[in-house]
Amino acid sequence: xxxxxxxxxxxxxxxxxxxxxxxxxxxxxxxxxxxxxxxxxxxxxxxxxxxxxxxxxxxxxxxxxxxxxxxxxxxxxxxxxxxxxxxxxxxxxxxxxxxxxxxxxxxxxxxxxxxxxxxxxxxxxxxxxxxxxxxxxxxxxxxxxxxxxxxxxxxxxxxxxxxxxxxxxxxxxxxxxxxxxxxxxxxxxxxxxxxxxxxxxxxxxxxxxxxxxxxxxxxxxxxxxxxxxxxxxxxxxxxxxxxxxxxxx
Amino acid sequence: xxxxxxxxxxxxxxxxxxxxxxxxxxxxxxxxxxxxxxxxxxxxxxxxxxxxxxxxxxxxxxxxxxxxxxxxxxxxxxxxxxxxxxxxxxxxxxxxxxxxxxxxxxxxxxxxxxxxxxxxxxxxxxxxxxxxxxxxxxxxxxxxxxxxxxxxxxxxxxxxxxxxxxxxxxxxxxxxxxxxxxxxxxxxxxxxxxxxxxxxxxxxxxxxxxxxxxxxxxxxxxxxxxxxxxxxxxxxxxxxxxxxxxxxx
DNA sequence: TTGATATAAATTGGCGCCAATTTAATGGTT
DNA sequence: AACCATTAAATTGGCGCCAATTTATATCAA
Numbered sequence: 001x002x003x004x005x006x007x008x009x010x011x012x013x014x015x016x017x018x019x020x021x022x023x024x025x026x027x028x029x030x031x032x033x034x035x036x037x038x039x040x041x042x043x044x045x046x047x048x049x050x051x052x053x054x055x056x057x058x059x060x061x062x063x064x065x066x067x068x069x070x071x072x073x074x075x076x077x078x079x080x081x082x083x084x085x086x087x088x089x090x091x092x093x094x095x096x097x098x099x100x101x102x103x104x105x106x107x108x109x110x111x112x113x114x115x116x117x118x119x120x121x122x123x124x125x126x127x128x129x130x131x132x133x134x135x136x137x138x139x140x141x142x143x144x145x146x147x148x149x150x151x152x153x154x155x156x157x158x159x160x161x162x163x164x165x166x167x168x169x170x171x172x173x174x175x176x177x178x179x180x181x182x183x184x185x186x187x188x189x190x191x192x193x194x195x196x197x198x199x200x201x202x203x204x205x206x207x208x209x210x211x212x213x214x215x216x217x218x219x220x221x222x223x224x225x226x227x228x229x230x231x232x233x234x235x236x237x238x239x240x241x242x243x244x245x246x247x248x249x
Numbered sequence: 250x251x252x253x254x255x256x257x258x259x260x261x262x263x264x265x266x267x268x269x270x271x272x273x274x275x276x277x278x279x280x281x282x283x284x285x286x287x288x289x290x291x292x293x294x295x296x297x298x299x300x301x302x303x304x305x306x307x308x309x310x311x312x313x314x315x316x317x318x319x320x321x322x323x324x325x326x327x328x329x330x331x332x333x334x335x336x337x338x339x340x341x342x343x344x345x346x347x348x349x350x351x352x353x354x355x356x357x358x359x360x361x362x363x364x365x366x367x368x369x370x371x372x373x374x375x376x377x378x379x380x381x382x383x384x385x386x387x388x389x390x391x392x393x394x395x396x397x398x399x400x401x402x403x404x405x406x407x408x409x410x411x412x413x414x415x416x417x418x419x420x421x422x423x424x425x426x427x428x429x430x431x432x433x434x435x436x437x438x439x440x441x442x443x444x445x446x447x448x449x450x451x452x453x454x455x456x457x458x459x460x461x462x463x464x465x466x467x468x469x470x471x472x473x474x475x476x477x478x479x480x481x482x483x484x485x486x487x488x489x490x491x492x493x494x495x496x497x498x
Numbered sequence: 499t500t501g502a503t504a505t506a507a508a509t510t511g512g513c514g515c516c517a518a519t520t521t522a523a524t525g526g527t528t
Numbered sequence: 529a530a531c532c533a534t535t536a537a538a539t540t541g542g543c544g545c546c547a548a549t550t551t552a553t554a555t556c557a558a
Contacts, residue, residue, distance in 0.1 A: 017323040020314075046510070058542065061510095062314060065269075069318035071410075074266040078510055078549045090406060097407040104349045157339060158346040158418075161320075162411055169407075295540070307512065310540095327519045327540055 020066040025053045029067065033083065033171050034144050035137045040085035040176045044073065072168055084172055088222050091173035095217040098166050102147060102213065103206050105154035105163065106193070110202045117153045118198060124149050125194050129187075144171070146190045150197075170216075177220040185216050269315040274302045278316065282332065282420055283393050284386045289334035289425045293322065321417055333421055337471050340422035344466040347415050351396060351462065352455050354403035354412065355442070359451045366402045367447060373398050374443050378436075393420070395439045399446075419465075426469040434465050 020026055032038040049060045064081045067073035074084045086094065109117065128142045144167045151163035174184060189212045196205035269275055281287040298309045313330045316322035323333045335343065358366065377391045393416045400412035423433060438461045445454035 015326050015328070018326050020318060047508090056543075057510095065311060065314050066318050069269060069315050077264050077267050079264070079551090080510065093405045093407040096405055097411070100349065100353045100408070156342045156345055158342040158415070159349070162346070166407070296538090305513075328521090329540065 020063070023063060023066075025049070025055065025060065025063045026066060028053065029063070030072070030168060031141065033072065033168060035140045036171065036175050037137070038083055040083045040172050042083045044081040044083065046080070070165060070168070072172070085176050086169065086173045088177070090169075091177055091220065091222055092217075094166060094169050094173055095213055097162075098170065099210060099213055101159060101162055101166065102150065102209055105151045105156075105159060106197065106205050106209050107202055108154040108156070109150055110197055110200060110205060112155070113197070113200070120149065120153065121194050121198065125191050128190060140184065143184060143190070174216070174220065177222055179219070179221060182219055184219075185212065189215070269312070272312060272315075274298070274304065274309065274312045275315060277302065278312070279321070279417060280390065282321065282417060282424075284389045285420065285424050286386070287332055289332045289421050291332045293330040293332065295329070319414060319417070321421070334425050335418065335422045337426070339418075340426060340469065340471055341466075343415060343418050343422055344462055346411075347419065348459060348462055350408060350411055350415065351399065351458055354400045354405075354408060355446065355454050355458050356451055357403040357405070358399055359446055359449055359454060361404070362446070362449070369398065369402065370443050370447065374440050377439060389433065392433060392439070423465070423469065426471055428468070428470060431468055433468075434461065438464070 029038065029044075044064060046057050046060050046064070049063075050057045053060070064073055064075070068075045068081070072084055073081045075081050124142075124146060128146065131138060131142065147167055148160075148164060151160045154160070178184075189208075193205055193208045193212060196208055278287065278293075293313060295306050295309050295313070298312075299306045302309070313322055313324070317324045317330070321333055322330045324330050373391075373395060377395065380387060380391065396416055397409075397413060400409045403409070427433075438457075442454055442457045442461060445457055
């Protein structure tokens with residue numbers, strides 16, 4: 001009698017499973033989002049992307065479907081895919097979720113801190129402080145990497161995935177609600193948190209991380225006003241110009 | 250001059266965005282997984298699914314791609330899609346993540362408890378205790394709904410999404426590592442937690458939730474042994490039958 | 499000019515076909 | 529009888545084509 005293969009995959013004989021996360025097109029789009037080159041509301045045309053990345057339209061289609069599943073892109077039937085624009089409530093939820101996850105990862109890192117983790121933390125901070133300050137795009141990528149690194153060091157693959165998704169969605173929230181021209185976060189927040197982690201000061205590190213997230217969130221326009229960038233009335237109201245009546249110069 | 254539409258979607262004129270989560274095929278597969286009718290490792294053939302759900306193969310393909318993005322299904326090139334089988338480490342990470350998220354949601358629910366939330370909690374418990382005990386499949390779906398309900402009541406859409414994903418992945422972890430025939434969790438765990446929530450006993454509720462999750466996790470075979478169901482040697486070793494040498498009856 | 503209407507262009511959605519690969523079946527060999 | 533090579537069947541992967549819908553352009557009336 002034969003071993004009876006049933007409905008299961010064979011014993012690791014075939015090729016490895018394929019994820020969409022290591023796809024160059026996906027990485028390219030995600031990197032562009034985290035660097036705020038791609039802003040919420042931007043249309044992602046299939047032909048355009050296929051031409052830019054030099055692939056087929058079917059490949060682009062799969063990539064967009066994946067990004068829709070990851071809440072990075074919205075899909076309107078017969079109209080196409082657009083970079084997702086979070087709502088005000090969703091932006092608040094994202095930051096609340098980050099507070100939960102990142103305080104946990106920070107605490108975990110402090111608990112199981114070893115020489116290798118110390119080295120990686122110091123190495124990242126040196127890169128973050130020592131890089132070219134004028135290169136705004138590299139700068140944005142590095143600040144996101146700090147939070148990702150902490151999640152990596154915590155050693156929980158599930159929480160790491162969540163952290164990565166939250167960092168992306170934070171980028172979308174910032175790009176949607178930021179007041180134009182303000183920096184994303186103070187330049188010394190990450191070194192402060194890192195020092196407290198390295199010192200084993202758990203309470204201090206947690207407080208610093210919470211303050212850091214509060215600071216980022218409070219820099220945004222999360223009032224009750226509609227955040228639609230196409231709403232020019234709200235835009236000029238923000239600057240202090242009330243809508244004039246008909247016929248008035 | 251024209252309003253210059255630029256690269257943004259129009260002002261809510263078109264159709265609503267389309268998510269994959271309300272797709273009947275997706276819901277059907279997820280429900281089958283949470284009820285443990287679909288076990289990890291099962292092959293999801295495209296033609297087979299298309300015939301079962303009476304749709305096209307392209308639709309099934311999109312559904313499978315979505316489930317791959319959600320870590321519910323693995324995709325082997327040229328071989329097809331299979332229900333994902335978590336590793337031992339991943340199962341532990343899932344439970345650790347659940348402890349983080351669910352203690353948070355429980356605490357939040359207690360903080361903002363109102364009459365409507367009390368009613369929904371009581372209603373669920375009455376359904377969970379009063380349903381037909383022999384209907385094992387309805388039972389499994391209800392126990393998952395309890396944790397989802399708490400996440401809903403917490404009011405954070407992001408954490409709710411995470412909770413839903415974790416419940417699915419927990420089902421996969423249980424189906425992969427459970428000792429066959431044991432119940433998923435003790436029948437009075439949810440009423441106990443609910444009572445403490447309704448009483449406003451935050452410390453007690455958190456402790457009870459942690460104990461509940463510990464209980465579920467410790468019911469699993471998360472030792473160092475390889476969990477491959479196709480490894481019949483390990484299976485019989487678990488029962489106490491050592492592999493015989495060649496030629497022995 | 500402003501607004502609405504009709505026509506044309508562009509984009510997405512979906513179906514069918516066929517190549518590439520894997521899996522099952524067949525037959526021969528030790 | 530077990531094992532290996534070969535052949536046949538089945539399944540997935542991908543490309544092209546065309547219908548459906550949306551978006552842009554042109555035309556005309558107020």
